[in-house]
Amino acid sequence: MIDRRDPPPIGRVVATEQKPATPHQFHFWTANETTIGIGAIVRVEEEPGNPKGLPNGRGKGETGKVVYGVVTDGFAYSDLATPLHDVVGAEGDPARAAESPTVRQEIRLWTAAVLRQKPEEPLQPVPLGQVHVASDVDVAQALRMDSYLGGAQPTAIPVGLYTSGALEAPVYLDADFLLGPEAAHLNISGVSGLATKTSAAEFLLGSIFQHFPTHKGRIAAVCFNVKGPDLCFLDQPGALEDEDRRRYERLAVRAQPFERVRYYAPFKADGVNLNTLRTHPDLLGDVEPLVWGLREVLDYAEVLLNRDDIDAKADAFIDFLSDRVVDKDFDDGFGGAHRVVTFADLERLFRSIFDGLELGGGRGDTWRTHHIATIRKVRNRLSNISTRAKGLVTDDGPSNDLPWGRFEDRAVYVVDVANVDPLGQDLVFARVVSKLREHLERRDLGVEAVVVFVDELNKYAPADGPETYVKKMLLDISERGRYLGLVLFGAEQFRSQVHRRVVGNASTIVFGRMDSDELATPGYQVLSPATKIKLATLPIGELMVRHPHFTQPIFVRFPRPAVLRGRDGVERFPPAADLPFEDAVVRQLVKLDRRVRPNLVKDLIADRREEDVRRALAHTRQIRPQDALAHFRKQLGGRVAAAPAAARESVAPLNPISDDPY
Ligand SMILES: Nc1ncnc2c1ncn2[C@@H]1O[C@H](COP(=O)(O)OP(=O)(O)OP(=O)(O)O)[C@@H](O)[C@H]1O
Ligand SMILES: [Mg+2]
Numbered sequence: 259m260i261d262r263r264d265p266p267p268i269g270r271v272v273a274t275e276q277k278p279a280t281p282h283q284f285h286f287w288t289a290n291e292t293t294i295g296i297g298a299i300v301r302v303e304e305e306p307g308n309p310k311g312l313p314n315g316r317g318k319g320e321t322g323k324v325v326y327g328v329v330t331d332g333f334a335y336s337d338l339a340t341p342l343h344d345v346v347g348a349e350g351d352p353a354r355a356a357e358s359p360t361v362r363q364e365i366r367l368w369t370a371a372v373l374r375q376k377p378e379e380p381l382q383p384v385p386l387g388q389v390h391v392a393s394d395v396d397v398a399q400a401l402r403m404d405s406y407l408g409g410a411q412p413t414a415i416p417v418g419l420y421t422s423g424a425l426e427a428p429v430y431l432d433a434d435f436l437l438g439p440e441a442a443h444l445n446i447s448g449v450s451g452l453a454t455k456t457s458a459a460e461f462l463l464g465s466i467f468q469h470f471p472t473h474k475g476r477i478a479a480v481c482f483n484v485k486g487p488d489l490c491f492l493d494q495p496g497a498l499e500d501e502d503r504r505r506y507e508r509l510a511v512r513a514q515p516f517e518r519v520r521y522y523a524p525f526k527a528d529g530v531n532l533n534t535l536r537t538h539p540d541l542l543g544d545v546e547p548l549v550w551g552l553r554e555v556l557d558y559a560e561v562l563l564n565r566d567d568i569d570a571k572a573d574a575f576i577d578f579l580s581d582r583v584v585d586k587d588f589d590d591g592f593g594g595a596h597r598v599v600t601f602a603d604l605e606r607l608f609r610s611i612f613d614g615l616e617l618g619g620g621r622g623d624t625w626r627t628h629h630i631a632t633i634r635k636v637r638n639r640l641s642n643i644s645t646r647a648k649g650l651v652t653d654d655g656p657s658n659d660l661p662w663g664r665f666e667d668r669a670v671y672v673v674d675v676a677n678v679d680p681l682g683q684d685l686v687f688a689r690v691v692s693k694l695r696e697h698l699e700r701r702d703l704g705v706e707a708v709v710v711f712v713d714e715l716n717k718y719a720p721a722d723g724p725e726t727y728v729k730k731m732l733l734d735i736s737e738r739g740r741y742l743g744l745v746l747f748g749a750e751q752f753r754s755q756v757h758r759r760v761v762g763n764a765s766t767i768v769f770g771r772m773d774s775d776e777l778a779t780p781g782y783q784v785l786s787p788a789t790k791i792k793l794a795t796l797p798i799g800e801l802m803v804r805h806p807h808f809t810q811p812i813f814v815r816f817p818r819p820a821v822l823r824g825r826d827g828v829e830r831f832p833p834a835a836d837l838p839f840e841d842a843v844v845r846q847l848v849k850l851d852r853r854v855r856p857n858l859v860k861d862l863i864a865d866r867r868e869e870d871v872r873r874a875l876a877h878t879r880q881i882r883p884q885d886a887l888a889h890f891r892k893q894l895g896g897r898v899a900a901a902p903a904a905a906r907e908s909v910a911p912l913n914p915i916s917d918d919p920y
Pocket of ligand 2: 455457
């Protein structure tokens with residue numbers, strides 16, 4: 259993998275009073291024709307015979323210091339004192355300047371930032387020595403990759419190819435610092451379309467899956483698809499060019515799409531058509547509906563409240579509902595017995611509370627210490643979510659969730675929330691991330707580490723704006739996730755628009771082509787003007803990477819991800835049109851059991867209520883019986899025969915909770 263060619267010297271360090279060499283920076287000159295450019299890595303060797311080497315305590319014949327640096331700026335000079343001399347020499351005619359009898363002396367002078375000195379101690383100014391173009395081995399040394407490339411348990415993850423002139427060297431990230439526990443998280447920023455943020459994340463994820471060291475255990479990824487079809491085809495091969503294949507080979511990464519991908523998408527409002535662009539019949543097989551009921555929503559009800567107001571009273575009432583009401587036999591205190599399982603049941607409870615308070619007259623405006631205004635507020639918020647995120651939040655039967663506890667090694671779980679209402683998106687983020695955290699804490703998720711990829715991070719963890727639950731959670735992952743194996747990969751156009759602590763905690767930072775206005779913001783002051791210009795003009799497929807082992811940012815090129823681009827995906831697999839209710843039900847049943855005959859299903863559901871059909875379908879999906887149609891028929895029959903909720907109340911055991919402190 260490592261190329262051991264030794265390139266010839268290409269320059270020499272110079273130090274003048276005006277431009278001295280320091281322990282962290284030096285200058286060198288090269289011939290006018292050189293392969294060196296901004297971002298090139300060089301090696302400086304102290305010449306053993308050089309008496310200037312003596313201050314280092316080494317005499318002739320001993321090997322001196324070796325310094326690695328990265329070029330951060332470049333200058334060209336001639337021997338002219340002022341521009342006027344040139345004008346006079348050409349008699350004011352630019353065309354005649356070229357006819358000048360003497361060729362002017364011209365030099366290329368470069369500034370480089372020190373990446374590493376060997377030996378590291380004592381830390382001294384860079385010696386005046388020969389400058390070489392770095393080889394593979396030098397790049398590994400310069401970036402301190404030697405510590406994790408070799409050894410008994412290497413932790414190197416290929417990220418791209420460092421390229422300078424004809425030289426090309428693989429650059430690796432350290433899994434311990436990218437995915438925990440030493441440091442963690444990755445942030446990618448850059449302008450839309452040219453920065454290749456989403457592509458870079460996809461490539462790196464593929465590289466991680468192939469190179470994640472076995473001693474670190476199993477790893478999976480949860481990717482939130484927040485934009486169109488972006489991540490809907492991760493299991494399909496994409497178009498690659500020869501250059502991409504060559505880069506894959508050089509990086510020792512196989513150019514292949516992800517092998518295990520599961521897609522989760524909520525339904526549309528009709529409760530039967532999936533709300534995703536991956537609805538082509540050939541691909542629909544591995545899209546699972548994401549369906550949550552009252553219980554799932556109540557657990558994360560905080561999401562619904564603190565968007566616009568933080569209200570301890572409402573919080574307390576929600577806790578009360580969650581702890582004492584839902585899934586329990588409950589007496590409302592006005593003579594009504596309830597068993598609240600669905601939103602509709604809860605609505606009935608609210609109604610009887612309001613009716614009871616109204617009729618009770620004298621009892622005032624509190625119920626079990628909760629003020630009626632608080633109860634109304636919670637009711638509004640809950641009914642709001644069930645209407646705004648209809649299709650995700652359902653009243654119709656069992657929920658369907660990610661496979662908590664059964665996560666598979668090297669699997670990608672794509673959660674498609676691209677077309678979900680922002681409130682619903684928040685709920686999905688909150689619940690999925692909290693569940694990941696919970697299971698990782700208990701070590702029963704099925705894998706030891708999870709990469710959570712959030713594109714358009716500026717929307718979910720903005721630098722300003724209210725402290726939402728989602729933002730708090732992203733902060734929590736950034737600050738504590740690395741101990742748990744919960745790693746955040748975030749991407750956004752403008753880093754300055756993302757919460758400081760979310761980006762600040764990312765140990766690995768990647769930049770694609772940047773906007774120059776963004777580069778003018780204070781966060782980029784550490785970069786040299788030349789590096790900024792390079793960033794503002796970076797070609798597609800090239801990135802600048804900062805990583806804890808690299809003392810300076812490094813430029814790398816990476817191949818196109820080996821997966822089908824979203825845009826191409828919707829062309830090759832055009833999304834199916836929404837089916838009418840009956841056909842959508844048929845399609846889902848056929849998906850569960852190929853033998854299901856469509857006409858039988860249609861006859862069966864012809865005069866049933868849609869919610870009953872959805873409930874029976876959800877149940878069939880949950881059980882996955884051998885004979886899907888028989889099970890579905892039974893569920894449907896049972897539901898219709900059973901008395902609706904009003905009647906259920908009368909048969910529910912009357913259970914006055916006399917010892918209830920409320
Ligand atoms: N390594 C690469 N080499 C050449 N082209 C690439 C490479 N990676 C991605 N591309 C191309 O660059 C284009 C933009 O990529 P991508 O969608 O990843 O950008 P983005 O930064 O996520 O954009 P947006 O902000 O709009 O989401 C795509 O058409 C993709 O095919
Ligand atoms: Mg993108």
